[in-house]
Amino acid sequence: MAQVHKYRVKMTCEGCSGAVEKVLNKHKDKIETFNVNLAEQQVKVRTNLPADEVLEIIKKTGKETEHISSSQGDL
Template identity: 40%
Template sequence: MTKHEFEVAMTCEGCSGAVTRILNKLGDVKFEIDLPKKLVWIESDKDVQVLEEALRKCGKEVKYNGTK
């Protein structure tokens, strides 16, 4: 599985909770959230665009930083 890094404009626990709920719905993904740094690492075989579109559903600005 590939590990992807995304920058998500999260400002609070509610934001990170929304990201968690959305990613849990995708299934077959492992992820870590670093709220202070506004980073989300997702380990998945899914296409980057699928992951990015899912993250955008939380209504926050999302930027793909590449694989890690």
């Protein structure tokens, strides 16, 4: 069942958040939906993937990131 994983991601401009969006979009076959919030330095991903697999996808961007929490429900 799909979960919402929440991550802190260090992003300092719209180029940073846009890069995270682009990388997540590359995996949209396995991701239901996501939200990248530059102001809050947060990324939420709704998916069937485990939290650590999504973490590895976000890390590809070269951004500092960490998993905050996972829960059921919508974004």
